[in-house]
Amino acid sequence: MEKAVKANEKFESNPPAEKQKREARQGFRRRKRRGQPPLPKEDxxxxxxxxxxxxxxxxxxxxxxxxxxxxxxxxxxxxxxxxxxxxxxxxxxxxxxxxxxxxxxxxxxxxxxxxxxxxxxxxxADPEGVLRGIVHGIPAGTSQDELMENLRVRIQGANIERARMLGSSKTAIITFTGNVLPRSVYIKGAELICYPYKPTVQVCKICLQTGHRTDVCPTPNVIVCLKCGAREPMQ
Incomplete structure (x- = not known):
């Protein structure tokens, strides 16, 4: 009986090697997931x-x-x-x-x-506490200076802080200061409906990776299978 108790004590004081490896892997994953500190808020x-x-x-x-x-x-x-x-x-x-x-x-x-x-x-980048909207139907390649020179709103309490085109699309994102998002904006007198901006997960159609658009893919020459996602698939 005493031998059995001692054997159990020895087993409890020395956890199995697999358990130690599993705990080590979990600890590594926890360290790996540690995020970066925020950049200065006022910058x-x-x-x-x-x-x-x-x-x-x-x-x-x-x-x-x-x-x-x-x-x-x-x-x-x-x-x-x-x-x-x-x-x-x-x-x-x-x-x-x-x-x-x-x-x-x-x-x-x-x-x-x-x-x-x-x-x-x-x-x-937009500071905190601003409103953002998107408008469609603006010629692709329109510069930020041209947007700011020609965009305007007609309601009080909203001002256009900045505007830029989204990549090579015909859509512009506009940043407003104030408490109200305008329903429409005007560019050279032409009325455009302003929709609330909702961030989406971007998926590249070339490399099938998330986080960037197709027109700015960092690996445009890499061939990826559209069915299984394998890189450089066999023909």
Whole structure:
């Protein structure tokens, strides 16, 4: 009887190897899921979204920050902004408290990375507490300056803060300050219905990955099976 008790005590004090491995894997997953700290709330956030063919997963953050500083003629240094990469969305977020630095970052149209020039779409992220709407039927490629120059609203308590086109589509997203989302906006006098903006999960039709649109796919040359999702499938 005493031998059986001692055997049980020994078994309890030394959990099976499989249990230890399972706990280790769970601990690793918990550490892996740890999120990034939020960027400074009051900072201005500049979004850099590359055109097709540039994947941020394979590029170091230091390479990107150097390219950003060089693109702005080294008018500031790494102490003036923070750079964060979102691999899933394949975008770069630049965070800065300075208006002058934000203006220079907003002017970026291309970056030289590893000896190659890559074009970018650049826009300012919306701050908290604003309203956003979308309108359809605007010619693709309309610039932000042209939108801001020609868009207007007719109701009190709503002002257009910024506007930009969504990729290569004929849809624009408009940011309003105020408490009321206008039912319609006007561009060069033409009335357009304004719908509430509802964020959606973007799915690329080329690589079948979520987080980015087809027109900015980072791997446009990779062949993916539309049925099973396998990359470079056998013919």
């Amino acid at each position: 201005i956030k500049i979004i850099l979204r590359p055109h097709k063919g540039l994947c941020f997963k394979n590029i170091l953050g230091l390479e990107l920050s150097r390219a950003v500083i060089d693109a702005c003629q080294r008018s500031f240094n790494g102490n003036d902004f923070l750079l964060r990469v979102h691999p899933g969305s394949n975008i770069v977020i630049l965070s800065t408290p300075g208006m002058k630095v934000a203006s220079r970052l907003r002017g970026i149209s291309q970056l030289k990375i590893r000896g190659q020039i890559h074009a970018f779409n650049v826009y300012v």
